[in-house]
Amino acid sequence: MKYKNNWIPTKTIDEMSRTEYDVLIVGTGPGGGATLYRLCELWKNQGAKKIGIIDKGDKLFHSHSLNIPTQNVNTARDQLLPDNSTTFEKRVPQFSGARMIYALGGRSLFWNAATPRPIQSELNKWPIHHQELDVYYRMAEKLMHTTRSYAKGSSMQNILLKRLHSHGILEAKDMPLAFDMTGSHQGEVHSNPWYSSINALAAAQFDRPYDLGLNANASRVIVENKKVVGVEVISLEKKAYTIRAKNVVLSASTLETPRILLSSGIQGPAIGRYLTGHVSIIGIGTISRRQFSDKLGNLAILKFETNEDPYQIQILGPDQFFSYQQFEDKAYRDNLMVVYAAFGRVEPRAENRVYVDPSEKDEFGVPEFQVQYSLSSKDRQTATQVAQGIRKSAAAMGVTLDESSLVLRPPGSDxxxxxxCRMGDDPATSTTNRHGQIHGVQGLFVADNSVLPTLTAAGPTLTGSALAIRLADHIVRHSG
Known part of the structure; x- marks a missing residue:
């Protein structure tokens, strides 16, 4: 017999179409999860408020993939991710490395959980005061249990950090990770240390009820008299429903959110434009096991971005033991593998964009997204800097680098x-205002990585979550 996959309660789209929501969130990744978490926290005792959240996908895992006892870094990356994700090499050739996970939790089920803040000099240019941003970064870091103690006590970590510092690479530090270091005690369970938005959905659920709808393909937003009134959703049976809402938060992803907006006929010259990723290189090197004590430990160093070096390097190891299951025997070779996962800044350019291709429609008859993307000469210069930064770090650490590994990955691979759908004051060059509201449309908001004004070398997940929490506060303030 088939058992019900009911570890989290859900509603059918038909049931949700009979409710008018105060807030309806589209997408259950980090942005959608953080928005939901904060709304449920603030409306904990507001029983009359109705909150709904939908996702295009179904239930996949109840947790981050690395929290699953049968998985480790290698199997999650090499088998689980390919088996449970969608790629677009043929349809989107200019962004051929892109990969989406259409499932509850989205890509947060697989991310590597690095949570650096962006470089301050760039944040100072954003339309939000830096002190206000700091408040929401701290809230997001608390939600994610961000820690710098992941590799504490590791001789490999301590020795290699000292070598980096002694060679003048002072921006190398213990990597901040969304990893709950709290041990389970007195009945309080902490068995899902790697953060995914499932954690946020759970925290929200214990604060107050909300409606969760899955296999719900949001085809368009419905706007009347410059005010959002709901979302058209298509079920697996290809039946269209309207879910009514006073406020709609789009958190479907940087590629899918502009598709929904453009398919809805919403006007805005910047919608879908300024698509920004990273130039990404993953270097591989080796170092002798004999250089470290028996208390080898693991390696989790981050070389932060500086004004001179517009890139970050995540330095991970040894071998596959950056993260591993308690059941695994740590059998080390004489030469340990060290990984350098590096991400460099890309210029924001209006011509790099997501647009709708009316000639290509999905199984529900909704136009597919298409991408126009290229690297500028400055971006390619940055890629050269990234490779040089890896070489410099490896040399300082005494790591023998495999030069053949220093290959620029396809766009989107990062x-x-x-x-x-970036945030800004000028509707000509931004999609939302400083609160994440679509210019000229009351009650329609964006809360995923697409709303970032710019992308520094830091990964976007922490920032997207901080902005999502801030958006929830804004909605609550203006909802009475």
């Missing part, structure tokens, strides 16, 4: 794309 899964850090952002900025296609």
């Amino acid at each position: 899964m850090h794309e952002a900025c296609t």
Whole structure:
């Protein structure tokens, strides 16, 4: 017999179409999850408020993939991710590395959980005061249990950090990770240390009820008299429903959110434009096991971006033991593998964009997104800097680098794309205002990585979550 997959309660689209929501969130990734978490926290005792959240996908895992006892870094990356994700190499050749996970939790089920803040000099240019941003970064870091103690006590970490510092690479630090280091005690369970938006959905659920609808393909937003009134949703049976809402928060992803807006006929010259990712290189090197004590430990170093070096390097190891299951025997070779996952800044350019291709429609008859994307000469210069930064770090650490590994990955491979619905004061160059509201449409908001004004070398997940929490506060303030 088939058992019900009921570890989290759900509603059918038909049931949700009979409710008018105060807030309806489209997408259950980090942005959607953080928005929901904060709304439920603030409306904990507001029983009359109705909150709904929908996702195009179904239930996949109840947790981050690395929290699953049968998985480790290698199997999650090499088998689980390909088996449970969608790629677009043929249909989207200019962004061929892009990969989406259409499932509850989205790509947060697989991300590597690095949570650096962007470089301050760039945040100072954003339309939000830096002190206000700091408040919401701290709230997001608390939600994600961000820690710098992941590799505490590791001789490999301590020795290699000292070598980096002694060679003048002072911006190398313990990597901040969304990893709950709290041990389970007195009945309080902390068995899902790697953060995914499932954690946010759970925190929200214990604060107050909300409606969750899955296999719900949001085809368009419905706007009347410059005010949002709901979302058209198509079920697996290809039946269209209207879910009514006073406020709609789009958190469908940097690629899908502009598709929904453009398919809805919403006007805005910047919608879908300024698509920004990272130039990404993953370097591989080796170092002798004999250089470290028996208390080898793991390696989680981040070389932060500086004004001179517009890139970050995540330095991970040894071998596959950056993260591993308690059941695994740590059998080390004489030469340990060290990984350098590096991400460089890309210029924000209006011509890099997501647009709707009316000639290509999905199984529901909704136009597919298409991408126009290229690297500028400055971006390619940054890629050269990234490779040099890896070489410099490896040399300082005493790591023998495999030069053949220093290859620029296809655009989109970093899964850090952002900025296609970016926040700003000028409707000519931005899609939303400083609160994430679509210019000229009351009650319609964006809360995923697409709303970032710019993308620094830092991964976007922490920032997207901080802005999503801030958006929830704004909605609550204006909802009475």
